[in-house]
Amino acid sequence: MRALLLAAAALAVALPVAAQDFAVTNARLLTAGPAGEIASGTVVVRGGRITAVGPNAPVPAGIRTVDAGGRIVTPGLVSTNSTLSVSEIEQYGETNDFSSTSANVTAAYDVQYGINPASVVIPVARLGGITRAIVTPELGGGANGPDGGRGGATRDRLFGGQAAVIHLGQGPDLLVRAGVAQVAPLGDVGAQSVGGSRGANVSALISALDDVRAYQRNRAAFERGESRDLGLSRADLEALIPVVEGRMPLLVSVSRASDILQILKIARERKLRLIVESGEEAHLVARQLAEAQTPVILNPTADLPSRFENQGSSLENAARLQRAGVLVAIAGDRTGHYARQTRYNAGIAVTNGLPMNEALKAITINPARIYGVQDRFGSLEVGKDGDLVVWDGDPFEPMTQPVAVVIRGVEQPLRSRQLDLRDRYMRGEGVMPPAYR
Amino acid sequence: MLVRSSSFLAAAAALLLSGCASTGAGTRGPEADAGGPAAAPKPLRAGLDAQASGTVFPSTYRPLPSRPTAIINANILTGDGREIRGGTVVMADGKIAAVGAGVTPPAGAQVIDAAGRWVTPGLIDAHSHLGVYASPGVQALSDGNEATQPNTAEVWAEHSIWPQDPGFNRAREGGVTSLHIMPGSANLFGGRTVVVKNVPATTYQGMKFPGAPQGLKMACGENPKRVYGARNTSPATRMGNVAGYRTAWIAAAGYARKWDKYRDSYAEYERKAQAGDRKAKEPDPPERNLELDTLAGVLNGEISIQNHCYRADEMAVMMDIAREFGFKIAMFHHASESYKIAPVLAREGICSATWAGWWGFKLEAFDGIEENAPILHKAGACAVIHSDDANIIQRLNQETAAALSAGNRAGMNISKAEAIQWITLNPAKAVGVGDRTGSLAPGKMADVVLWSRDPFSVYAQAEQVYVDGALTYDRRNRAFQPRSDFELGQAGQSGVETGSQ
Incomplete structure (x- = not known):
């Protein structure tokens, strides 16, 4: 679990924070489209849209590239x-x-x-x-x-x-x-x-x-x-x-x-x-x-x-x-x-x-x-909006978590008010402001 | 929602075991009238005796016939924190006979090769309304909330159970072998809870867990004040809630004193009568009051407090009330904010029954987080995953997996062997049956589930479910797939599907 989390952190850092062009390589792609499952492939997102998907999809020169390490990538x-x-x-x-x-x-x-x-x-x-x-x-x-x-x-x-x-x-x-x-x-x-x-x-x-x-x-x-x-x-x-x-x-x-x-x-x-x-x-x-x-x-x-x-x-x-x-x-x-x-x-x-x-x-x-x-949207196919999720396991399993969520080419922060609450009490910070912790 | 707003019961097992005071609504079955200083004066009929609750509506449950059975080559989660790879579970005479890696099946035992499949104790739902809010959800079967006055400590959930509820069968197919069935949460005091074994029965007494203590459902927060405030009666606010609890405990203490005094004077009368004192006058018993019976039973430790309470600040108020009147809270139910006071709950020995997924359906649940149970567990507090729902009860293992997964996402590194306790031994203890079931320990009831695979997987199914050593559900054998009376002859239930062929 720990290794996955570290990997997740690395991925989060690597992906763009705003709609930028990027490629996810070495991914097990469950496309939900006509291509079905691609055991090892690449997705390219440019200008907020998917521009290439496939086992050997070319990665444009100079584009930010993230190695998914064989993890599953699905459409959002x-x-x-x-x-x-x-x-x-x-x-x-x-x-x-x-x-x-x-x-x-x-x-x-x-x-x-x-x-x-x-x-x-x-x-x-x-x-x-x-x-x-x-x-x-x-x-x-x-x-x-x-x-x-x-x-x-x-x-x-x-x-x-x-x-x-x-x-x-x-x-x-x-x-x-x-x-x-x-x-x-x-x-x-x-x-x-x-x-x-x-x-x-x-x-x-x-x-x-x-x-x-x-x-x-x-x-x-x-x-x-x-x-x-x-x-x-x-x-x-x-x-x-x-x-x-x-x-x-x-x-x-x-x-x-x-x-x-x-x-x-x-x-x-x-x-x-x-x-x-x-x-x-x-x-x-x-x-x-x-x-x-x-x-x-x-x-x-x-x-x-x-x-x-x-x-x-x-x-x-x-x-x-x-x-x-x-x-x-x-x-x-x-x-x-x-x-x-x-x-x-x-x-x-x-x-x-x-x-x-x-x-x-x-x-x-x-x-x-x-x-x-x-x-x-709805599938990993060329021309669709850049919505995708990288998972640390089988996406249907409760024991699996997403490690990256991308919507229209923009990586989303994996944060919520509920996680803020978690962190506050998991770390024992409670309600006091930083000066009194 | 009806059920969401109506549920909460937890269990105070430790309490029940320690309680033996002189006044009470004993709930432990035959043991309750086994003599001792609390023995009831002989002339009183059970119905008039404040101490007789444990002897009425007796369980008629008898384990189904079984034969010695050994499940071999299993990955075993014992329910008490251990995982045994490639182990054996032996069941005999309805009990766990042996568990371990080097256990040899006894001669003559039926041997089931799990071939790497998983075995856990039967799951226990600490918060169910099956039977009292049965399917179909028509008004005629809406029997979970006696929402006619804020204190209905006199009602017993068991008297509302409809044994035909198809939900019992679905829950068993999800591996649930015992349930704690509670009244709803409309009232400050909702009534007594009951533990049942999940077996087919024509009457609820045929399901009643022999010797299990009862609980008393209490409710904090929004539900009572909403229900009664809307009628322009008290409680209409949280401060009204608290005044309502305290008023009731004062009355209960007075009632308990009255019965104690009666028993003392009756003992005195008997002494004198036996000594030949012809002038000795038999004292009149106080008039029995069912509402106060229940509350007095809590004060003397025989009935556990199962408290629907979402918010941490309200839990703190409830703990103060418990101190003020001298009783103990066994479990907070729903407990969305328990993680905010996890060390306090650990210190007080109070369990928290909660979900992984449900939050935000009202403000007192707005701060619910998936990591509630893991944070409690890490703090050394008792964590329980409950359902409060006829669907979630079928997948308590998945609900637990979602909580475990969220905890481990936060780096808590909790094992499956630990997490399975949230739906086995912890709820068993919290509802007062932890010494009988909830873990695979020799001598305990042989309540056992054989899973098709790792029960923390969404693809896992309970393949065989044993209750007291008897095969009560088998996914591959229709001869072990109970159907309630209500299910007979209904659309799609006959196995003869139409249209899709």
Whole structure:
């Protein structure tokens, strides 16, 4: 361990502190891209982007070079469906910016306006190798069950609002892309939120989508006040146009196999693009999901029948879906504080049958693909942003730690407020200022 | 979150062993009425006797049938700090018979070749709400918080346990053989805790750990003041919390005195009656009070204090209250800030049950760090990794690995043999069963896990789980994979998957 730490320190010193050009050589590259695993190779990052990857990638003359000593290098990991940057303390509403309580702002709600680059939660996530996050509005249900009022703010709302993609580098602007999905809870939470039953909830959803079409066909009449009552506010109707046009995916939080089949049918008829979230029973309808080319974002630790709608929860959910040809992303925990669980969850999926390279893809390139940002990050490929992590072992193992984290070509400090606390008390310094230690 | 805000129990084993005062709610089963100065006056029925708690709701647990078994060629983490490479564990008559590198399996024993796989003691979760907050999480099964008044010392978590909770089976598949099940943390005094063995049973008494002491769940901080403050009743503040604790201990001390006086006068009456004094008058017993019974049981050392408390400064207040009224705190639960006062906790002999990963869900958990357990361990304090969660309990080994990894990142150089104590012997001691289970020592209960590989790996799975020497779970044999009544016939549980084929 000691040797690794020393090596880590050396690496940290060697890598650039700002976006500079550098090469990492003698690395075991798990690319999560078409090149798969490169047993020993080089990654070159210039101008914040990857310019070369391969077993014999040429290292430009004069460029700073770091010998990884055979250690594993992966793309930066993605925290999928997270509260990172929009929640400082989950139990305190005033520190949360992931939901709307306004009746006139539902689908129009947009998490991008609440992103806080100074959140102390972000550096903790980076220490888990996380370099990007998909920040979503409140999803309603989810793999962790009907807890903590997560469904509360979606009451009487069909739609939770729009998700955004962020990077976890330093600086005032973390936004990579806004409006990457629209959220709608279904199943138990959807029914509790709207109409008291699945029949009411789904009917209301269909009706709302029809209203959006009507609005889109005749905006002018709406503006003149000559259209029928469309139920949703103008802002919400506008926000849903990309959804009904199939340009923006609808992220549905749904657990029960039969509920998944229902929404697949609706999406097929209306040419919606769907993302299934939670999906504890998705493995029971894996073939239909594969045929519909609908991706699933899941938590592979969700094995308990925590609700009557997820009695079929299984640790093998990810493996079965992947085998059937479904694009799978693995979430860590929606709570941004636990984003470092992401890599362990990938390992848990491997333990339960998912091939290792697929598990890595499920926390890197797959979420990027699902949210349409695969051209920017998610794999070690030429042209992508310079996001990478050097590990002192198997990245899925809790006993492994990252020794370098690079985001958009900038090496990140491996520090956090939690490590500051650790150091203060581990060294016995306590609260007194330096003069009194 | 419901569970997060509701959990904390720790255990005061040392306390329980030393306690034998005259007043109390004995909780040690048959031993409690084995005579001595504390023996109850004969005419009292158990239900009216403040001292009879240890004899009611008795455990009906009996170990499953087993045969002598030796696991050979194993990497053994003994739970008491040792690692034995290529060793043997022998189980016979439900007990550990021998552990070591040069141990020969006894004649006639079933021999299992671990072939380099790993063996640990059965894991012990010092903080669980399985059964009291069962799956599915419907209101009908929400039985963990009697949040009707801030002092409900009279309730017992065991009376809320639903043995059908599928979580027990999932936890066993993660190597958990004993659990300390606690009430939630809504109240200043949440009620009595119970230790159970993780075996399939139709009644909770069939799981109840024979002879294990009970604990009393107390809660510091945000939860009680939030729950009752929102109702505009006390406590609404932390100072209200403290006043609530102290008021209760004063009442408990008075109650204990009343029963002591009664027992003295009854003994006096018996003496006189036996001497032929016809005028000797049998004294009336005090009226039993279940709430005060529990608190008095703490004062006389028979019930341990298991204290939900996140912040170091609040722990210091609780330790002062314990001194003020003469009781001992066995364990702080969640204990996110224990690392700030690790030397104090070491000196006081108080355990800290905590996580590696959870932090920041409320302000009192905002300073939680992954290195909490390692810092405590290095300071010589008792560190415990707990779950408080139906999922984390399935991976206590990984939670421990995350803590160990963070500690070693900081250069603490703690071994796996040491760290495994955080989920074996340390919690066993803290909940009062450390002399019976928690380590692979001859004579202890044969609660044993055979792992597919190093249990600090994310890829490790419990392959076989033995409880009292009996194979209770086998990953490769469906005949040893219990399913609760509730799980029968549910979607996806029959082994006949649909759609994906």
